[in-house]
Amino acid sequence: MSDEDLKQATLDYTLRLGDDALVLGQRISEWVSNGPFLEEDIAYGNVALDYIGRARMYYGYAAELAADGRSEDDFAYLRSEREFRNYLINELPRGDFAYSQVRQLLVDQFNTAFLDRLVESRDATLAAIAAKGIKETRYHLRRSREWVLRLGDGTAESRRRAQKGLDDLWGYTHELFEPDALEQRLAKAGIGVDTAALKSQWQQAVAATLGEATLNLPQEDWAVRGGRTGYHTEYLGHLLGELQSIYRSYPGCRW
Amino acid sequence: MKTTLDEQELEQIFQQRIDNEQKIEPKDWMPEAYRKNLLRQISQHAHSEVIGMQPERNFLTRAPSLRRKAVLLSKIQDEGGHGLYLYSAAETLGTPRSELIEALQSGAAKYASIFNYPTQTWGDVGAIGWLVDGAAIVNQVSLQRTSYGPYARGMIRICKEESFHQRQGYEIMIALAQGSEAQKQMAQDSLNRFYWPSLMMFGPHDSESAHSARSMKWKIKRETNDDLRQKFIDQTVPQIMFLGLEHPDKEIRWNEQRQHYDHGEIDWDEFNAVINGNGHCNRQRMEHHLRAHEEGTWVRDAMTAYKEKQRKREVQVA
Numbered sequence: 001m002s003d004e005d006l007k008q009a010t011l012d013y014t015l016r017l018g019d020d021a022l023v024l025g026q027r028i029s030e031w032v033s034n035g036p037f038l039e040e041d042i043a044y045g046n047v048a049l050d051y052i053g054r055a056r057m058y059y060g061y062a063a064e065l066a067a068d069g070r071s072e073d074d075f076a077y078l079r080s081e082r083e084f085r086n087y088l089i090n091e092l093p094r095g096d097f098a099y100s101q102v103r104q105l106l107v108d109q110f111n112t113a114f115l116d117r118l119v120e121s122r123d124a125t126l127a128a129i130a131a132k133g134i135k136e137t138r139y140h141l142r143r144s145r146e147w148v149l150r151l152g153d154g155t156a157e158s159r160r161r162a163q164k165g166l167d168d169l170w171g172y173t174h175e176l177f178e179p180d181a182l183e184q185r186l187a188k189a190g191i192g193v194d195t196a197a198l199k200s201q202w203q204q205a206v207a208a209t210l211g212e213a214t215l216n217l218p219q220e221d222w223a224v225r226g227g228r229t230g231y232h233t234e235y236l237g238h239l240l241g242e243l244q245s246i247y248r249s250y251p252g253c254r255w
Numbered sequence: 256m257k258t259t260l261d262e263q264e265l266e267q268i269f270q271q272r273i274d275n276e277q278k279i280e281p282k283d284w285m286p287e288a289y290r291k292n293l294l295r296q297i298s299q300h301a302h303s304e305v306i307g308m309q310p311e312r313n314f315l316t317r318a319p320s321l322r323r324k325a326v327l328l329s330k331i332q333d334e335g336g337h338g339l340y341l342y343s344a345a346e347t348l349g350t351p352r353s354e355l356i357e358a359l360q361s362g363a364a365k366y367a368s369i370f371n372y373p374t375q376t377w378g379d380v381g382a383i384g385w386l387v388d389g390a391a392i393v394n395q396v397s398l399q400r401t402s403y404g405p406y407a408r409g410m411i412r413i414c415k416e417e418s419f420h421q422r423q424g425y426e427i428m429i430a431l432a433q434g435s436e437a438q439k440q441m442a443q444d445s446l447n448r449f450y451w452p453s454l455m456m457f458g459p460h461d462s463e464s465a466h467s468a469r470s471m472k473w474k475i476k477r478e479t480n481d482d483l484r485q486k487f488i489d490q491t492v493p494q495i496m497f498l499g500l501e502h503p504d505k506e507i508r509w510n511e512q513r514q515h516y517d518h519g520e521i522d523w524d525e526f527n528a529v530i531n532g533n534g535h536c537n538r539q540r541m542e543h544h545l546r547a548h549e550e551g552t553w554v555r556d557a558m559t560a561y562k563e564k565q566r567k568r569e570v571q572v573a
Contacts (some may be wrong), residue, residue: 022321027381029315032544033308036551038335038342041308041499045332049325056321073320074265097554153559153564245318246377255319255377255427 006189010123011065012085013186015075016228017126018058022076023236025051026243030094039147040097043143047104050136057129064192066127077247081237087227089172091236098151098158099165104144106169109205110176111137113198122190143211152213163215170218175225177202183228278404281347289473292466293403294348295364296475298355301341303367305332306540310374311383319377327380327421333416340412345403354502360545367391369452370532378431378438378445384424386446386453386491392417393487394457402474421544425494432498443500450491450503455526457484488516 001009029052031044058074089107094100117135118130177199179187186192207217226232238247247255260268265284272279279285308331315331318324342352358364369387371373374380395417431442458480461467470476488507495502506519528534 022481026316029308029324032315032328032331033312034547036547036554038338040551040554042332042335042339045328045335049328052325052328053319056325059321076321077319088475111401150561151547151554155553157553158557158560230520233337242316246317250319250435250437253438255318255430255434 001185001189006191007065008125009182009186010191011062012182013192014058014062017185018055018062018075019084020090021058022049022055022243023084023086023239024090025049025055026239027092027094027162028100028104029109031100036097041119047140047143050133053131054133054136055208057132061125061129067129073247077244081232081240083229084232084240086236086238087172087176088224088233089169089176090227091233091239092169092172093235094138095165095168096161099168101144101147101151102162102171103163105139105148105209106173106206108141108144109202109209109238110173110198113201113205114193114195117193117198119190126191130253148209148215149213152210152215159214162213166210166215167218167220170220171222171224173249174223175227178225180228264445267503270472273402276474278407279402280404288469289475290348292470292473293406294345294350295466297345297348298350298469299365299367299409300466301338301345301355302359302364303370303387304338304341306370306544308334309540309543310370310536311380313374317377318380323427330384330423330561333420337413337416344409347405354425356548359463360541360548362541364531365530366540367456368529368534369456371529371536372449372452372538375440375448376445377427378441379449381427381442382445382449383420384420385428385494386424386449387456388417388420388424389491390453390456390487392421393483393490393537397477397483398432400474400477421446422461424445428498433542436495439500442498445496446498446500447503448529451525452529453520454484454488457481457487458527459523477494485515488518492516537542 001183025048028044029048032041032048035044037040055076056072059075063071088102092103095103095203112134115134116128119127119134121127121130148162151158155161177195179192183192186193187194212219224233269279269283269285269289272283279289289340310461311327311331311334315324315327318327342355345355346352355364359366374383392414395410395414398405399409399414401407431438458464461479461481464480467476467479471479492502492507504519506517508517509558510517529537532538
């Protein structure tokens with residue numbers, strides 16, 4: 001791979017990671033003033049803030065790599081649904097509190113393993129972003145894990161809701177561990193992470209939490225894929241429509 | 256020989272302490288009316304922080320830059336945090352948070368009327384930070400010297416964060432005022448809509464204020480509604496000028512003799528309508544709060560059930 005190719009690949013990769021952070025941060029922020037009690041409004045706001053901060057770091061680095069005058073906001077606000085490359089699990093609607101917390105567990109457990117490797121990236125900026133992110137993510141995981149335990153092992157209703165959330169989300173977890181050619185190339189180059197190698201560790205950790213929460217590991221063999229190729233659910237367009245509405249209504253303005 | 260003090264003597268000692276600027280603490284004796292009055296004020300303040308999250312949240316998912324989104328998220332989070340400190344301060348008076356929230360939901364307790372105005376544009380987020388938080392700070396700075404210890408200490412902490420909020424709001428307004436023609440119009444429109452309701456935040460004229468006189472005597476309030484309002488009016492004039500916007504009050508004039516700005520009269524009919532539940536968003540605010548609370552019931556139940564199971568497991572192990 002030439003230097004130029006590598007730079008382009010790193011840019012594409014960085015945008016994917018930025019998209020994951022932005023889209024999930026946007027989703028989580030919907031909980032603010034909608035939580036079951038005030039402490040949860042604050043906690044969700046805090047987690048959303050970490051993700052938005054992370055998106056800014058990735059997009060800021062992408063702007064540096066692109067070096068064509070585009071800013072972090074241009075990446076967030078001016079790309080369309082087909083150009084976004086986030087994993088599908090991040091764009092699914094917030095659902096009920098159990099659905100959201102189960103998603104957080106699945107994603108936090110993934111991010112813990114992922115960022116733990118990304119800190120070793122040969123790319124100093126990605127490594128630095130990961131180093132900051134891993135600290136936040138460990139805290140996120142502690143929180144989502146505790147909630148899944150409470151909900152799974154709480155009342156019959158909370159257990160039913162948590163199990164349903166888990167069953168509905170499970171099929172979206174497969175693509176997290178299926179790196180495409182670009183991701184494999186970057187992993188070989190020591191820049192990106194080979195997520196296929198994270199799967200068994202992830203599965204073990206998730207299974208342990210679910211077991212403790214008295215929830216059943218889904219057995220059904222279904223999978224929906226497409227995030228990394230821009231083949232999204234119908235939800236993403238609405239999420240972006242809302243996110244981008246003001247920025248796009250006033251082209252070229254500063255805020 | 257008399258061994259206990261009667262009510263009148265206790266009240267004299269209490270007033271003496273207040274007159275000497277000593278703080279009243281939760282375990283101290285206090286007149287029942289002082290406790291009630293404080294509880295009303297602190298809980299109203301807590302509810303305002305919580306309901307106040309709604310109009311800003313309305314723009315959280317649409318904030319026009321990632322930086323603004325991050326700042327707004329952190330501001331709303333602070334407000335939730337203020338709600339928590341204030342509920343805790345109120346709890347030191349012997350009423351649990353669940354009861355305070357029930358009082359809000361039944362309409363027995365109030366929250367600041369300003370949050371019954373809708374946020375329609377991004378400029379409104381700026382105007383809320385600048386004017387609404389600005390008016391709140393004028394009031395809260397004075398409350399840092401309030402006679403009840405936990406409330407005064409809470410105010411000191413809250414004031415620090417609120418001044419950051421006001422700056423972020425004013426910064427939004429500066430960006431708009433220096434921006435495109437459409438952005439300038441947005442800034443002016445938000446100023447026009449939020450200026451008068453911000454003045455109403457200080458409450459009725461002193462002559463009409465039901466709780467003022469006694470609250471002043473007990474130093475729950477340290478300055479009157481009209482004095483605080485005047486302070487806010489005076490500080491806002493140069494801020495509007497700096498933005499290059501038009502003042503919404505056509506009667507605003509510097510009065511050399513008073514060393515204050517003279518101003519037009521507030522629309523008290525509107526004030527009363529909003530206070531009495533008939534503002535633009537009163538119903539939606541309460542419905543939103545109730546819906547989130549009700550949807551959270553099963554979560555709170557699960558938490559309690561889990562805690563109970565944990566407790567039993569620990570007992571078994573022991």
